[in-house]
Amino acid sequence: MCSRRSRTAPAAAAGEPLFVTADLTAPGGIDAVVPAVRDRFGIPDVVVYTLGGSHASAGGFAALTDAHWQDEFALSPLVAVRLDRALLLAMRDTGRGAVVHVSFIQRRLPLPDAALGYAAAKAALAT
Numbered sequence: 001m002c003s004r005r006s007r008t009a010p011a012a013a014a015g016e017p018l019f020v021t022a023d024l025t026a027p028g029g030i031d032a033v034v035p036a037v038r039d040r041f042g043i044p045d046v047v048v049y050t051l052g053g054s055h056a057s058a059g060g061f062a063a064l065t066d067a068h069w070q071d072e073f074a075l076s077p078l079v080a081v082r083l084d085r086a087l088l089l090a091m092r093d094t095g096r097g098a099v100v101h102v103s104f105i106q107r108r109l110p111l112p113d114a115a116l117g118y119a120a121a122k123a124a125l126a127t
Contacts, residue, residue, distance in 0.1 A: 024051060025074040030082040043090045043097075049080045049125075050102045054118035064117050072117035077101075077125035101125050 013019040020036045022029040037044060052075065056068045080101050091097035103126040110119030 024079045024082075025071075027082065030079075030086055034083075034086040037087070038090075043094055044087060045091075045096060046098050046100070047083060047087055047091075048100045048102065049083060051079055052076050052102075052104065052118070052122065054115055056114060056117055058114045060113050061116055069117050069120075072121040073124070076121045080125055 009016075009019055009021050017040070020033050022032040024030060024033065054072060056072070057063055084099060088097075088099065091099075103122045104118075106115050106119040107122035107126050110116055
C-alpha cells in the first residue's frame with residue numbers, strides 16, 4: 001500500500017484507491033496510513049512489514065555519522081514499532097491476525113564496510 005518512497009505518488013498511482021502517500025519515518029506518516037487501512041479494509045488480518053534500505057557510504061563505522069544511525073533506526077525498527085502499536089491492539093481484540101517483520105541476512109552477517117547501521121537496525125527488528 002505504501003512505502004518510505006511513497007512520500008509522493010508516482011504517476012501510475014494517480015487516483016489509485018489503495019495508494020497512500022506518506023513518509024513512514026515521520027510519526028505523522030503512520031497517522032495517515034492507519035486510518036486509510038481501517039477505512040478501506042477494516043481491521044487487518046495480516047500486516048507485512050518490508051520497509052528497509054540504506055544510503056550510508058562506504059568506510060565502515062568511522063564513516064557513519066549520528067544522522068546515518070538515526071536514519072537507519074527511524075526506518076527500521078521504529079516504523080515497525082509504530083505500525084504494530086497502531087494496529088495490533090485491534091487485531092488482538094478480534095482474536096486473529098498475524099504480523100510479519102521481514103528482516104535481512106545482514107542482521108547476522110553485516111557488510112562491515114558499508115552496512116553496519118542497516119545491519120544493526122535489522123537485528124533490532126528481528127529481536
